Amino acid sequence: MSAVETIFEKGAPGRRAFVCPELDVPQVDGLLPDRFRRSEPARLPEISEPEIVRHYVNLSKKNFDLDSGFYPLGSCTMKHNPRLHERVAALPGHARLHPLQSPAHAQGALELMWNLERALSEIAGLPHVSLQPSAGSHGELAGVLLTKAFHSDRGDTRHKVLTPDTAHGTNPATVTMAGYTVVKVGTNPDGGVDLDDLRAKADQDVACLMLTNPNTLGVFDPNIAEIAEIVHGVGATLYYDGANLNAIMGLTRPGDMGFDIVHFNLHKSFTQPHGGGGPGSGPIAVSDRMVPYLMNPRIVREDGRFDLRDTSEKSIGRLRGFQGNYGCFVRSYAYIRSLGAEGLKDASETAVLNANYLLARLGPLAERLPLAFGKLCMHEFVLSGSPMKRELGIKTLDLAKRLLDHGFHPPTVYFPLLVDEALLIEPTETETKETLDAFADAIAAILEEAAGDPEVARTAPHTTPVRRLDEAGAAKRPVIRQSL
């Protein structure tokens, strides 16, 4: 194998790919005063097109990807990305539409966004939608800022936001960004919210409770109606983190559970490809009482025509430029129209079926890898590697790394934080029984192997482009760019 070289270490002076269009206007000197001018060109690569293509194609081959193999990363919903979506998103009428084109000349785009808003509204059970946020955490920020505007409109200053200890890390980070203080709520032995703890902490200073349901343990909280009553009883809002929406489409709706605000992850439940870390899209749906504060601008429909307008003076304003990640809207809208009402419900049912089947297939390993909470699960479940670590001498991290040698992407590891040596497994609906069986067999084989020789897993992976990397060293002496 050749040495690892960055694109900055390839090419040679004078090489190039770009041919500049000809200067077809009279050349005028001195247009830009020297004091504003760059003295040296930025040291970008000097490289030909064939070299660029070969470099990045070879780099791509060092990635594991969803199209090549099973990717049961919990709370990330790595479901198949239909290629029709790439084709329609690339149509010039979508892809080359300027965001400031006048609404009269963007009626197709606005109708698509309107239709997507209506569909997401129906799925969430909440009447109003803004597509603007760029990803899930951006949707969370929108929701907490809406909450803040809602309270301050009532002359009410509150300081605290409640999050369960099972929450995604984005929840507490968002709370701080929005100027609130995080108060953690405990988890009961069944994996749901500890109601006594919630009652004790829910006071008039609480602005909001942020909840994921089903939560990151894969547990649907059966006390949701009571939770909503407690939260609303102190005048706070109830926020739904939609990262786990893939479990419930067409089966139950956050709005019907009492939530005021929901965010969607179009890059999870609605097939926007994840791209190795984005783009995503995080629309929000809200109840009637939150609508005056929704982000500007909004899509309005009058006499069958669509327009973009700032509709409320109480709006929190903008969270970003333009209308949001429209390219993601096209893909997710295509997905919703492909599946329809029945298909979405079927997707969630199959996701839950697949998760429970995989859980059952791993049942014989429960002495080493027990289910952390409950008996059944929704679309994902959490195992604890604690007994495995104690009895076989391999950690969850070792199991994860050894799975790479078996050709599988590992589950989410060490999250949620309240489970020791956690493995969070989400198979999704687009995997076959054969794949689930093969994955369960691989885990069994790794445990059996570890019983004989734990060193193999401890030093895994053995077959990947690189082996375990020195992350501590990287953080201690950061090298975050190529030196030139």
Place this chain on the structure above:
Amino acid sequence: MLDAIGVGSIEELFDRQIPAAVRLGRPLDLPAGMAEQDVYAHLRELAARNTSAEDEITFLGAGMYDHYVPAIIDMLLGRSEFLTPYTPYQPEVSQGSLQVMFEYQTAISELTALPVSNASVYEGPSAVASAGYLARLANGRSRFVASAGLHPHSLDTLRTYARGFGAEVVEVPLADGLTDPAAWAAAIGEDTCAAFVQQPNFLGAVEDVEALAAAAKEAAPDAVVVGAYDPIALGILKPPGECGVDVCVGEGQPLGNRLDFGGPSFGFFAATEAYLRRMPGRIAGETTDVDGRRGFVLTLQTREQHIRREKATSNICTAQALNALAGVVYLSWLGRHGLVELAELLLQRTHYAREALTALDGVEALHSQPVVREFALKLSAPAGKVVARCQEQGVNPGLALDDDVLLVAITEQRSRADIDRLTEVLGAAVAAEREAVHA
């Protein structure tokens, strides 16, 4: 599968976990599913009702620009190995994505002449607001001073974020197209948290960033100077790292990303060494594996939400990895000299267009400052109506601002012939509107 689970039906899985009271006892009120070719036809029909940059000669800019996207970008971004993985949490099987981040960070660092870049944030205006949050955490103050030359969406987004974490935004007006230096100096004091300027500014004018940054530092040595830059203009403009800018952000769309009606694109975010551990978002770092081989990992993760939770420097998680890949491929494709040539071409064509258009009756320059690729005109007719008239002739002359201002942007896809056509159509439209007023 049901037997293995020990339930009689899929329904039972839900009945045993979700209380009946919150079950949706009816089908979703959505249209039935469709075959692939029918979905294609529907989405194609919607696309056909948009007037894209392929359907008219467009001079729209104001933050996003109709640059040519080279074919290799479509090919590389379409590869399963880049399109379908998650964030690279398992570095042993993610060296492709991680090395791309490292290369991207290098390219942005070179472009801005700042030593530290993250692996991308959402997009331009929210990058400006995120820089505000960085400053707030860095010096604890709560007063932002922002040039009115910032993109209006950036100003609005900064205000939205600032209301959350508790900061006020004071706007400094423009004078003759530029941030008013006296008002700028007067607005900045020892309580200033951060000072924001855009380069070139929203009206296309090249600001004297060096002087503005120096004035800000003099009035408030600890304030963070934030510059929002156009990355294409950086091909010829003095980079922010040489102008006293502490944090440089910007909209990355011009670098190899489609217009997509506003997104997805990416925001770039670069800073001086002092802010390395306060950066938002992912950062890739170089390291070695147990066999001593060179490799890359996500690094300095103790800044991030999944480790630090409420103490994180940002809540950002999923960002814009694929769009940032387009950015670094584009910069490699342009190359060291190509980026300069492209920016010089824009400079010349923009000058040509500005001269031609301001020679028209009823059209004058809003300001006479140097510009790179965009400029503002003052029309003696309602700008919105002029735009509509031009569009009827197949030319989109730019963005109507206020009542009588038109913002015109040039890319390498707009030739001299296109500019001549704009001149002809705009001249006729302004004349017709003036006549309509007099009639």
